[in-house]
Amino acid sequence: MEQEFKAVVVDAGNTRIKVGLFQNHDLQEVRRFSNDELDKLKSYLIKYKNWPGIISSVRSDKNTKWIKGLLPNAMLFSHELPVPLTNHYESPKTLGIDRLANAIAAANISEKNALIIDVGTCIKYDFVRYPQIYEGGSISPGMELRYRAMHDFTGKLPLVEDHLQGPFIGKNTLEAMRSGVMNGMHLEMVGFIEEYRRLYPELTIFLTGGDSQYFELGNKYGIFADENLTLKGLLIALLHAQTTFSSGI
Structure with missing residues (x-):
């Protein structure tokens, strides 16, 4: 039986942060957090700290590092990563x-x-x-x-x-x-x-x-x-x- 795949994906934009939960490549849940809801974001992400994931962030290095600290198994999406394009x-x-x-x-x-x-x-x-x-x-x-x-x-x-x-x-x-x-x-x-x-x-x-x-x-x-x-x-x-x-x- 094929092993179940789960991943947490974070898109940290300038005005809001969007989090997607994927299971077997299907998007199961999406949550959005404003800049005033970082405590809620922390409480939400901590539940998925052991999941593999990826973080895209256009925020400051300090804010990006803070998000990365909540998801230690996630990689940062950057220009250094190989892409299928x-x-x-x-x-x-x-x-x-x-x-x-x-x-x-x-x-x-x-x-x-x-x-x-x-x-x-x-x-x-x-x-x-x-x-x-x-x-x-x-x-x-x-x-x-x-x-x-x-x-x-x-x-x-x-x-x-x-x-x-x-x-x-x-x-x-x-x-x-x-x-x-x-x-x-x-x-x-x-x-x-x-x-x-x-x-x-x-x-x-x-x-x-x-x-x-x-x-x-x-x-x-x-x-x-x-x-x-x-x-x-x-x-x-x-x-x-x-x-x-x-x-x-």
Whole structure:
């Protein structure tokens, strides 16, 4: 009988930490923790301290080390780990590891070229050319950054902290700001999709990220919406690294 496989996967982003529990390669549970819930995160992770795992973190070295201390059997996902992907990025060490994890997942799922749109603190567009060749992409400000920039760099615009859509033509300042941010992000994503589809007609599109839920891109693009794409990419990276190290490659 095949031995049961379990793993804990941690995606530590700038504003939230997501933890996924995998059993026999299937995602069984996902928990999210804000920056104010680190005590809850500690209590949760301590239950899985003996599990194999992988940690992706864009946080400070101090915070990353703290998370690693809670999971001594987990490896850190970094550019030094072998990955099942050819990386054509000109500065691979500066490539965000969350972008790399998304690319790994998309390359594993798609049987043609893939575009990943990750909507979070920033909007990240990443292109994987079939088969399993990461080419690069684009980065633009996400929702919170756009609202905060308008507030911080003007004298009178308020800080908007909601996710309301608002009308297309704003009739007051708040509506105008919501229209600019929400419709601007939507039209930006549609523009990227249409240009990628023009360049690469055979294209699978993935939508992920914590703020992707606020945007409806419709069915016309055949989009795979998966808020846990990063976690799945990290699991694939973990399995590939374990296989590589055990074979002595």
